[in-house]
Amino acid sequence: MHEDLFPYYENELTYLRRFAGEFAKRYPAAASALQVEADRCLDPHVELLLQGSALLSGRIRRKLDDEFPELAESMLSLLYPHLLDPIPAVGILQFRVSRENSNLNSLYHVPAGTALASKQTASMDCMFRTCYPVDLVPLVVESSHIEMCRGHGVTEKMGLGRAQACLSLGLEVIGVPPKEIPLTSLRVHLHGAPMSYRLYEILGETVVGVEVEYECDKGGHKKILGPDCIQPVGFGPDEGLLPCPPRSFFGYRLLQEYFAFPQKFLFYDIIFGDDGEIPVNCRRMVLNFYLRTMPEHARDIAAEQFVLGCTPIINLFEKWCEPFKTDPAKREYRIIPESAGGHAYEVYSVDEVEATNLDTGASRSFEPFYSFRHALDSETSTYWYTRREPGLDGAFETYLNLCTLGYA
Template sequence: MSFNHYYQSELTALRQLGRRFAERSPALAPFLGQVGRDPDVERLLEGFAFLTGRLRQKLDDELPELSHSMMHLLWPNYMRPLPAFSILQFDPLTRPGGALRVERDTPVESRPVGEVACRFRTCYATEVLPLVLEALNYSVTGEGALLGLRLAMNCDGHLGELGLSRLRLHLAGERYISQMLYLCLLRNLESIQLIPLDAHGRALDGVAGKPMSFRLTGERVQPVGFAEDEALIPYPLNTFRGYRYLQEYFAFQDKFLFVDVDGLDLLGALPEETLKQVRGLELRFDIRKSGIQRLH
């Protein structure tokens, strides 16, 4: 709305108030009446209408000078533009050896689009492992469910050479299923069964010829993305950390669909001859009291 509208509105209101005041005070009628108005009083009314009109216009504009200054002081991050976000998949090299670590803030570039390559940086420190997902199975077991992952090496060597202590999982797929899996793994997980596999995908023999397996507690699955060194965007230190979680969640929800499975370094305690036979592993997640049964 133009300033002239506010000015004319204020001037009309002042003249109406002046006329009413003149009716109650006849001695001032020559100065404020409709006939024979004093030019000096008229200039005062116009000047006052000009000032109050500007004030009304600022109020209708929600006073951006005040709100922006307050936002810059209290929540400066909300005034900054957000960059583009994406998820990268690193393909491991098919050679024996330990995991390749990609540090946080590693620069990467996209393929050129119209001779323009977008530059990104990584937000998580990531270990690239020569492991591939060979099979995934799911079954309902009474009041819960059993989720199984079978992983195998895609290079020479054995699992002991990787120095495996943690496995990061990305819960991709349909939003409802991935979020339900996230909830189940972090809140309704009873235990994890870890089964070492040989080159043929069979479980290694343990005590008394039984398949070798290890039991991990449900607390071994931890969320990813909440630590300070896992932030997507720089954040001021004088703000509540929860604000960062909310802003990142609404900007890029997939950022939080990662979990870490810890405690896998117990495989390193196996005898060397046994460890050399390990070429893969199977993880069985025992989920209890969950709505995951409805996902099949």
Template sequence: MDDRLLNYYERELTFIREMGAEFAKKYPKIAGRLLLEPDKCEDPHTERLIEAFAFISGRIHKKIDDEFPEITESLLSIIYPHYINPIPSMSVVSFEPLKQSISPAGYRIDRNTTLYSKPISGTPCRFRTCHPVTLRPVEVVSAGLRDPNTSVKGAQQAILIQLKTFNDLSISELDWGSLRFFLNGPGQHVYHLYELLFNNVCYVECDSTNKQGITERISLTPDNIEPVGFKPDEAIIPYPLRSFPGYLLLFEYFCFPEKFLFFDLNGLNKFRHPDLNNTLDIWIYLDRNAKSNLVINKDTFCLNTTPVVNLFKRIAEPIRVEQRKTEYRVVPDIRRQEATEVFSIDSVTSSSVASSGKGVDFKPFYSLRHHLGEDDGHDRRAFWHIQRRASGRKGDDGTEVFLSFTDLDFNPADPGVEILTVHITSTNRDLPARLPFGDPSGDFDMETAAPVVCINSLIKPTPARRPSLGGALQWRLISHLSLNYMSIVQGGENALREILRLYDFDNSPATRQQIDGIISLQSKHVTKRIGQSFCRGVQITIEFDEDKFVGTGLFLFACVLEKFLGQYVSVNSFSQLVARTVQKKEALRQWLPRSGNQILL
């Protein structure tokens, strides 16, 4: 239930009583017949009529006030759809492979594979995987901090990860490709470990011994450790290509920062000796010592993992078109209304047209193309648009979606069909917040058969959240449209903080503290050599307060900002971020110049 309706009702009721008092003063005889006095009404029937009229006029007033946000909501649905859609539950899951069934080539579980949770009140939650997962016949048997194994220039400490194959397979038999790890553990440990891996690695080597006891060693570079989560095909939330990808990075970071705690180790296919044993030691050398309280064990580096999100495709309940209605509520599942919520409308079609019997594929009114050369077979065109509103059910924090049809002049239009079929992307509403966590027998099941013993959540599924609707959308739309690369850079730290606050949906103290941890932002034009030529770009220096990032990742936050600022830059230019802290004289990191890819035309 939208709490604003109560405010409108009370406002209208107060207005009617005040006007009733004026009416009683001016026309006391008529007011006497109604038992209407300046501050009360003795006639219960008149009192009920006043309250009913206040309720109706309150709804009308609210509807009028909501009409302008409908426009901003529609614009946001085109350019920034993640800003109005519900934020679904997210987690990270681990697949435990069936050891005797995994071949040396591995077994691939594709992206968008459906997972089912244990039923809650008879309804399982449906999640889908966000990364492809290759189950390899190998496991982590130990991990920890060690003294350097060999003499490496600048190495102060090393991280040792020991792997062992299934069924005594030789290391050289495996089809390695890249090996993806997830950093699992408390935030104060994994975020520091993330910084060590991407800011302090000076050398990587991998050792394996053959049956004669001779060690084969391959050398890797820090670039062989590749971050995961920043590429478009690694996004958790679907978004159109016309949306600015930099905002999606901010959105996913503030909603689920754990999605960035993955990394790929490349180059393991360099092992050529055919007679290696079943163990592999990965030595990652660091140019600094880790914090004394850093805890690393075999559970810190998890294989066979992927982020998952509570999104799934389905067909909503059929909608019967009625001449008396101008809008229709889209119901994902009539039997499970408390456990389903519309995330987005994918298409609106109909296979029954009274006159021609031909199907119709309706186009959205708010789109880049209106297909003006097409019609519905009745010499008129109807386009659909939606409005998202807060649920009217008591105790329900979810939203409802209403579907309407208009012509090109935005006048109500008859779709000219009997039954509408609406294809949607749905969530399980607030049900994932009640999911059990840490079941030894597994938290999820796969839709298809696979050589998997169980699927466990490494992170408790996050609760579903909803961006605020209504008047707040106007400010957010204006902020997004007015802020561009130069306004952020020239506006300094205040402009950057302002755009980051747009993505603090929970208004949480932890997020506010990170944003307030940006102390200053300075920029200057520089010329750098990019490839075989020289290029002019912008060097941005951001100073942070480390004390604002206790238990969270300052370095990861800086990495997200570096990618975000780099997305703004046009071709033939670049951006370069320098991150500093008030606690240290030396820079936290100076990134390489990032070439722009924004097309000017």
């Protein structure tokens, strides 16, 4: 039930009681049977009529007030339609390499947009899709520590004389690879607020160089990388969390995603180059991040805050709605997704509307009413637009309106 309907009902009921009382005083011969006073009604049947009329009048007034933002919504639907859509459930998902089945001898690629189903809720699967591609590697972060390194001869020889601190991450190789595994980059998710935001700043602003150590059965070797090997993730056009139409400014999508789910940006890619690899019989890798300054709260940095194999996920997927027959006397139709089971699904957006003639089987597509694709020379063309309002259980219901250019 709409929480804002009750004030409208109270105002209408107060007005009806006051108006009926004044009317009865002015015309006692015609309305004395109403028995209405300023704060109560003596006749219970008249009171029921007044309450019913107040409920209907209050609902009409509320509907009129709701229609005031229609102009602004119409403009937004043309310029920035994604700003009118609700924010679905989002989260961070981690893919893990099993230690029991550690026969991963090459990268396993999980493309962006991969569909995933959670555990059943109310006998229904909750569908998610991934937003970033994931390359599964047989690595796991086992340790981390930070120490001062100012004045060390080692940093001078590596050309990292500006470094004053070194943050080291120990990566255990799950299973001993019998052959080289190409590893051109490694994506790391920074987990655990509030330190994750501080780590994001540390890795993005204070790193002067990165040293990669490979510990193998037969010795090992090291590799030096520049500070530009650390690249932020989530700012590319193909790394979006929420859909964004081409006509909308790309920067607005970044702002919307940041305020809706800032954890989406807590990722870094460590670029090893085209010759990057996990060597044969490698058991451990160490990433040494040389920092310009010793960060505050360095003791709070833990290995659990660096997570591999992660991607943002969103509860958003395509689905057809239940078909319905059009009625010339009916203005709008509620959109119910197939097998929705009541309010199990909530409509995010309507992408396509198609009508089928039951007699001939011919089908045709309708264009959105608020769009730039109108056939202006055809007054009989049919268009559609949607309206969203809160349902009785709090979830939003979406209604489809069909109209022509001559009548809407």
